[in-house]
Amino acid sequence: MSVLPLVFTSGWASGINAYAVVLLFGVFGATGLTDEVPAPLQRTDVLIAAGLLFLCEAVADKIPYVDTVWDTVHTVIRPVSGAVVGALLAGQSGSLPDLAAGAVGGSTALVSHLVKAGTRMAVNTSPEPFSNIVLSTLEDLGVAGIITFALFHPVAAASIAATLLVAGVVTAVFLASRIRRFLRRRARGPAVSGPG
Template identity: 40%
Template sequence: MNLPPQLDLPALLALAATLGLASGLRLYAVVFLTGLAGRLGWVELPPGLVLLQSPMVLGGSAVLMAVEFLADKVPWVDSVWDAVHTFVRIPAGAALAYGVFGGGDAQAWALLAALAGGTLAASAHAAKASTRAAVNHSPEPFSNWALSLGGDAFVPALLWLGWAHPFWALGVVLLLALAMVGLAWALWRFIGRLWRRGRPEPQR
């Protein structure tokens, strides 16, 4: 099996994992920052991700990143945005993870990376969407803004960790994925209780 020559296997796995997880939080920032890092020569992208550094992809992802940045700061608009992006973030996370291995003789690794990337994106997306939906029940906007800005800072930090310290990144991604699944489950139960509490009693 011939893997892409720029990175060894642990680094490629870390990159696939971080791209998958981060895509569930800020997909367009992931696409833009990864492409920009490759375009500026900060990192050497695997062949399957080189398309991200093209001017067209950089420009389109920059615009969408700005739109997402603004939408994520408005209570309830963020939840609508998350609902729509349920059908975007998960397959995109799988596609980005697949692209890490670039096809060729690494097809088996690429398929496994796609499955893992989609799963990680789904975990992150579910945790993000449920957290923001729960916070939106609060009348003050500051907790919403704090969570949004925290996500804005977390994604580039996670991408950097994936490039600079692959083994640490794999450990962090695994722990975060487990925590996010538990958080999403707990918050959806909480939201369900709020919804049932606010539902009018049936007439007898």
């Protein structure tokens, strides 16, 4: 069976939380729940580093504006992680050239990351912090769910990831236009009322 659906899904998830993807794959492989996980992702040092960075992201991602700085730094990290995980997955099965798998994983991670970062910028315009916490928690749960599902049902998981990616792009475009309108109104300043 082609490894492409698993690569695509891991790319989508890497764009949201790359450390969770590496950690989940590593734990599932190290505990023997699946033999689909390449050995480099199961190494103890990789698991420890991914676990610590996941904890950092879990905190940073829930704080308004800190999440935007975190996302900016990860504009390179998430796509590279998606590409590396994709190449490792393909190298494990040999059914897809490593380079092509890396391109699929990395490009999917980049689009997914841009959707996440854009959505977060829109959410940060809200005056309350709870929307960040809820959105971040939903993202973490979504990544955990889709990666777990992908290991056992890769084609169905890839279909879900593709649907979420398209929905995310549409949402980000919608939010971007709203943010631009908000910024234009703000730049013009408050409306001046006439004499009462």
